[in-house]
Amino acid sequence: MSETAAVRRAITAMAMDFTLEAWGAEQDAVDAVVEHASSDLRWADEVFSTWREDSWISRLGRGEASIADAPPAVAEVLDLCERFREETGGAFDARTPHGRLDPTGIVKTWAMERARWRLELMGASGWLWGCGGDVTVAGRGPADGRWRVGIADPRARAGAAAAPVRRIELGGAATGRRGVTAVATSGESHRPGHVWDPRTGASARHYAQVSVAGTELIACDAWATAILAGGQRTLRRADAAGLAALALRVVDGTVRATATSAWADRA
Numbered sequence: 322m323s324e325t326a327a328v329r330r331a332i333t334a335m336a337m338d339f340t341l342e343a344w345g346a347e348q349d350a351v352d353a354v355v356e357h358a359s360s361d362l363r364w365a366d367e368v369f370s371t372w373r374e375d376s377w378i379s380r381l382g383r384g385e386a387s388i389a390d391a392p393p394a395v396a397e398v399l400d401l402c403e404r405f406r407e408e409t410g411g412a413f414d415a416r417t418p419h420g421r422l423d424p425t426g427i428v429k430t431w432a433m434e435r436a437r438w439r440l441e442l443m444g445a446s447g448w449l450w451g452c453g454g455d456v457t458v459a460g461r462g463p464a465d466g467r468w469r470v471g472i473a474d475p476r477a478r479a480g481a482a483a484a485p486v487r488r489i490e491l492g493g494a495a496t497g498r499r500g501v502t503a504v505a506t507s508g509e510s511h512r513p514g515h516v517w518d519p520r521t522g523a524s525a526r527h528y529a530q531v532s533v534a535g536t537e538l539i540a541c542d543a544w545a546t547a548i549l550a551g552g553q554r555t556l557r558r559a560d561a562a563g564l565a566a567l568a569l570r571v572v573d574g575t576v577r578a579t580a581t582s583a584w585a586d587r588a
Contacts, residue, residue: 330355334362345446354443358436365432382422405543412551413543418522430542454506457538458491468492475529504534505541507549516549527552534565
């Protein structure tokens with residue numbers, strides 16, 4: 322499977338750019354899936370956006386509606402948030418230090434996974450579905466059936482091209498085994514102050530960037546945010562749970578990395 326056979330499409334939704342790369346699929350099939358996936362992402366924004374006054378999350382936050390009034394997806398996402406709050410020892414939290422409801426830590430990847438079943442309809446031999454530092458793959462990758470994903474340099478300016486500081490292998494189609502299929506990255510470089518330390522209520526300053534790889538994109542996203550928020554104690558918790566995580570600091574212009582043992586096995 323050559324890289325030149327890939328069909329690439331982009332979707333702008335939720336104020337973000339989503340990308341789809343499919344190998345071995347007809348363009349018409351990819352375009353049809355992209356059209357429906359775009360609608361799915363726009364719907365998720367209408368329900369969960371904290372910037373829209375008319376979203377269900379905003380209405381819930383103002384006490385104008387109950388979870389029972391909202392679409393079932395709202396309860397699903399809030400249940401996931403509670404799951405990850407418990408798993409991370411409180412480092413992942415769907416409420417801000419001021420008590421405002423804000424589940425956006427996993428809404429993007431939840432929306433991506435919600436559209437996943439549509440991607441299976443393309444008939445592709447392999448595909449990559451990503452947004453920012455969050456990527457999930459399926460099928461055979463372009464590198465001997467595997468996928469090699471780069472981890473962005475936290476020193477790079479937003480939108481600037483830069484060589485990755487690390488790479489990790491995803492998938493296992495070439496060897497017939499089930500491999501890691503997702504990686505999520507959370508960082509402070511381009512959006513400083515958007516993740517807070519639950520112990521202090523202040524902006525987290527432990528790491529510049531955290532990546533987590535696994536088989537569940539949503540879980541990877543939640544844990545990456547949690548480690549960014551909770552620092553070393555949460556990274557140790559991830560290591561004890563057998564998670565593949567890479568935490569990066571920038572010290573005097575140099576990137577310094579701390580990885581769990583599971584990450585070292587995948588790099």
